[in-house]
Amino acid sequence: MGNDDDTELMDSGSFMRPYLLTGGRTRSDAGELAVEAMVAVSAGAPMPSQKELAQIYDLCQTPNSIAEISAKCSMPLGVARVLVADLWGDGTLEVLETTRSDDIAIVRRLLDGIRNR
Amino acid sequence: MASGTDNAPQARPVSAKVVVSGGFGVGKTTFVSAVSEIAPLRTEAKMTSAASEVDDGTLVASKTSTTVAMDFGKITVDQGLVLYVFGTPGQDRFGFMWNDITAGALGALILVDTRRLDECFNAIDFFEQRNVPFIIGLNQFDGAPHHDTEDIREALDLPKYVPIIRTDARSSDGALDTLVQLLSHILTTLAQNATPVAAAAPAPVAAPEPQRAAPVVTNDMRSAAMSALAAERGQ
Numbered sequence A: 001m002g003n004d005d006d007t008e009l010m011d012s013g014s015f016m017r018p019y020l021l022t023g024g025r026t027r028s029d030a031g032e033l034a035v036e037a038m039v040a041v042s043a044g045a046p047m048p049s050q051k052e053l054a055q056i057y058d059l060c061q062t063p064n065s066i067a068e069i070s071a072k073c074s075m076p077l078g079v080a081r082v083l084v085a086d087l088w089g090d091g092t093l094e095v096l097e098t099t100r101s102d103d104i105a106i107v108r109r110l111l112d113g114i115r116n117r
Numbered sequence B: 001m002a003s004g005t006d007n008a009p010q011a012r013p014v015s016a017k018v019v020v021s022g023g024f025g026v027g028k029t030t031f032v033s034a035v036s037e038i039a040p041l042r043t044e045a046k047m048t049s050a051a052s053e054v055d056d057g058t059l060v061a062s063k064t065s066t067t068v069a070m071d072f073g074k075i076t077v078d079q080g081l082v083l084y085v086f087g088t089p090g091q092d093r094f095g096f097m098w099n100d101i102t103a104g105a106l107g108a109l110i111l112v113d114t115r116r117l118d119e120c121f122n123a124i125d126f127f128e129q130r131n132v133p134f135i136i137g138l139n140q141f142d143g144a145p146h147h148d149t150e151d152i153r154e155a156l157d158l159p160k161y162v163p164i165i166r167t168d169a170r171s172s173d174g175a176l177d178t179l180v181q182l183l184s185h186i187l188t189t190l191a192q193n194a195t196p197v198a199a200a201a202p203a204p205v206a207a208p209e210p211q212r213a214a215p216v217v218t219n220d221m222r223s224a225a226m227s228a229l230a231a232e233r234g235q
């Protein structure tokens, strides 16, 4: 079955720019972050000058997950991950806690919270 | 704590993740929309070799780059806890973005269209192999034959402890209820792993089984080792 999505994206001018930003990297030297990991601007960190990084900085005045950053800044997930990890590496962003997949207390809290809505 | 914002006490929420999976067109996007408090966000999941350098030093999109849309929703459970619901991309299902999306997930909902049961086999294998707890949600498609859930269990070769429930991805109540059932199953699984007594031990099946109930990362290695030992000694 044909899939035209990628052709469309390739043709749009905005497609290439994010990849140029990461210099083609798929990982940051700073490390790997989970797509649901929330990040927020570190207290007192200066705004980066580069446009996309500044956009992330603005958004992360309140905590946002990498997936949300990707969607809200319209950048592919792989790019958002690398840029966010870079900003984490240089201290601009801090990473908030994600739950461990075996955290019973958290699962119970999720269950109660969702059941009672 | 000094902070520039006035909602400082709630400023550091913890996040968790569950995954909605299944074959092509089974209602993953519909489900994510139904449970999410925000309009489901879409992002592109892949960037592998999306750009490669050509002779003159310019970057071009290489042919190998496939961009797959991925949807996810968000539920703010309480002010300090956020649950993300990620849908696995419909195409290129077993590419590395599946690992990215599912790594660290508490559990998974595998949606099934009873007219095309075989489409969920790959998803079942994927989560079984990674010891991610999952439940099966049967979406009630119009005109689909109404199978008994136990017949479906047999067809999917699933052990008794995997819940198979009927759901409707189109209704927010139905979808939230399904999410509740997934979370209770995760809780049951974790609780069983945490106690050395295997009260509801998996029924023996013909094929050798991975330890489905074990979480990807065990919190307490000792208790895991103890329960393995207890299981070995014959329940």
Ligand SMILES: Nc1nc2c(ncn2[C@@H]2O[C@H](COP(=O)(O)OP(=O)(O)OP(=O)(O)O)[C@@H](O)[C@H]2O)c(=O)[nH]1
Binding pocket: B023, B024, B025, B026, B027, B028, B029, B030, B031, B089, B090, B091, B139, B140, B141, B142, B167, B168, B169, B170
């Ligand atoms: N009757 C019925 N129809 C449904 C249900 N869930 C989804 N649908 C319909 O099924 C179609 C496909 O749903 P999607 O949510 O796009 O499925 P998907 O799994 O995201 O599809 P892909 O991403 O393309 O694999 C849509 O027309 C939905 O309206 C359900 O619970 N019952």
Ligand SMILES: [Mg+2]
Binding pocket: B028, B029, B030, B087, B090
């Ligand atoms: Mg979809």
